Amino acid sequence: MSEESELKFATGKPDDFEALDPAMKQALGDFKGSVHAWSEAMMSRPRAARKAVVRRTWRLAAGAALASVLIAGAASGGLYEHHHRQELARIAAAQEAAHQRQLAAERARAEEDLLAKVDSDVSREVPSALEPLASLTNDDETTK
Amino acid sequence: MATANEIAAQEFSAVVTSHRPQIFRFLLASTRDVDLAETLTQECFLKAHRNWSRFRGDSSAMTWLMRIAINLQKDHWRNRRLQFWRQASTNTVDLDEASEWLASGERSAEQKMLAREKVAHVWRAVEGLSERQRTVFLLRFVEEMELSEIARTTGLNEGTVKAHLSRALARVRAELGERR
Numbered sequence: 001m002s003e004e005s006e007l008k009f010a011t012g013k014p015d016d017f018e019a020l021d022p023a024m025k026q027a028l029g030d031f032k033g034s035v036h037a038w039s040e041a042m043m044s045r046p047r048a049a050r051k052a053v054v055r056r057t058w059r060l061a062a063g064a065a066l067a068s069v070l071i072a073g074a075a076s077g078g079l080y081e082h083h084h085r086q087e088l089a090r091i092a093a094a095q096e097a098a099h100q101r102q103l104a105a106e107r108a109r110a111e112e113d114l115l116a117k118v119d120s121d122v123s124r125e126v127p128s129a130l131e132p133l134a135s136l137t138n139d140d141e142t143t144k
Numbered sequence: 145m146a147t148a149n150e151i152a153a154q155e156f157s158a159v160v161t162s163h164r165p166q167i168f169r170f171l172l173a174s175t176r177d178v179d180l181a182e183t184l185t186q187e188c189f190l191k192a193h194r195n196w197s198r199f200r201g202d203s204s205a206m207t208w209l210m211r212i213a214i215n216l217q218k219d220h221w222r223n224r225r226l227q228f229w230r231q232a233s234t235n236t237v238d239l240d241e242a243s244e245w246l247a248s249g250e251r252s253a254e255q256k257m258l259a260r261e262k263v264a265h266v267w268r269a270v271e272g273l274s275e276r277q278r279t280v281f282l283l284r285f286v287e288e289m290e291l292s293e294i295a296r297t298t299g300l301n302e303g304t305v306k307a308h309l310s311r312a313l314a315r316v317r318a319e320l321g322e323r324r
Contacts (some may be wrong), residue, residue, distance in 0.1 A: 023262075024313075025319055030259045031266040033247025035286050039169035041245065042178050141313050 159205050161188055166206065166287060167213050173270075173282050174217055177236045184220065188213045196288050203296055210287075210297045214279060221275065239267045262320070267321035273312050280305055281312035 020028070167188055182320040190197075191212050197210055243264035246256060270278055279298060285290045291309075295302045 021321060024317060027260075027262040027316070028262050032286050032288075033249075034243065034245045034259075034263045035169060035173045037247050038242065038245035039165065039172050042172065042181075043165060043168060065264050105252065 149163070152196060156193060158193075161211070163206055163209050164189070165208055168285055170185055170210065170282060171217060175220075175236070175277065176239075176242055179235050184203070184213065184216050187216055191216070192231075193312055202223055204293075206291060207297050210283070211299070214298065220318040239264055239271065242267055265319045269316040272315060272319075275302070277308045277312045277315075281316075284309055 164185065165173070168181055168185045170187075171184045172178065175181050175184070188209060192209055199205070243260050246259055251259065270281060273281060276298070278302075280294055283294045283297065284291070290296070291302050291305050292302075295305050298305065300308075
C-alpha cells in the first residue's frame with residue numbers, strides 16, 4: 001500500500017479500510033482479534049488466586065535464595081575455620097620441631113665442648129711420678 | 145424515591161460495567177502487563193468516581209474515561225523511567241506469548257500459525273512506536289475509534305492524529321514486509 005492510500009485510510013472513514021492491501025488488513029484484523037481474545041481471557045480469570053500464587057512463588061524463591069546464601073555462608077565459614085585451625089596447628093608443630101632441633105644442637109655442642117675440655121685436661125696433667133718413664137720411652141725410641 | 149446520590153451511583157455503576165472491558169483492553173495492549181493493566185483500570189475508575197459529579201457530558205463517558213486511562217499510563221511510564229530499577233520487577237508479557245492469543249473461529253492449524261506470526265509482527269512494530277503513535281494506533285485498530293474521537297481523547301488535533309497513524313502504519317507495513 002502506498003503512503004497516499006495510507007493517509008486516505010487515516011481519514012477515519014470506514015470504507016478506507018478497503019484501501020489497505022490484503023496482507024495488512026489480515027494482519028491488523030488478526031492483531032485486533034488477538035488483543036480482544038487475550039483481554040477477555042484475562043478479565044475472566046480468577047485474579048486473586050493467581051496473584052497469590054505469583055506472590056507465594058516469589059516469596060518461596062526469595063526464601064530459597066536466602067537460605068542458600070546462609071547455608072553457603074555457614075559452610076564456607078566452617079571450612080575457613082577448619083582450614084585456619086589446621087594452618088595454626090601446622091605452624092605450631094613446625095615451631096616445636098625447630099625448637100627441639102635447636103635444643104638437640106645445643107646439647108650436642110655442650111657435650112663436644114665437655115669432651116674437648118676433658119681431653120685437653122688429661123693431656124696436660126701428666127702425673128710427676130711417671131715423668132722418668134716417659135723420658136725412657138723417648139730414649140728407647142731414639143736408640144733404635 | 146431515589147436520591148440524587150443514589151442515581152449518580154447507579155449511573156456510574158452502569159458506566160463501569162459497560163466500559164471496563166474496553167479500558168482494560170486498551171491498557172493491556174499498551175503495557176502488555178496484565179497486573180499493571182488491572183491496577184491502572186481500577187485507578188482509572190477510582191479517579192472517575194471521585195470526579196463523576198464534575199463530568200458534564202460534553203464528551204462521551206468513554207472518551208472521558210479513555211483520557212483518564214491515557215494520563216494514568218503516561219504517569220506510570222514517567223515514574224518508571226525515574227525509578228528505572230523497578231523495571232526488573234515488571235510482569236510484561238513477551239511478544240511471542242502475547243501473540244499466542246487468537247480470535248475464536250474455524251481455522252486450520254496452518255492458518256492459526258500464520259495468524260500468530262502476523263500478530264507477532266504487528267506487536268514488534270507496535271513496540272517500536274513512540275508512546276503517542278502507539279496510543280493512536282491502538283485506539284484506531286484495536287478499539288476502532290473514529291479519528292475525531294481519537295483527537296478528542298488524546299487532546300491532539302486530527303491532522304496530528306493522522307500523521308501518527310500514518311507513521312504507525314508505515315512501521316507495521318515495514319515489519320510485515322521484512323518478514324515476508
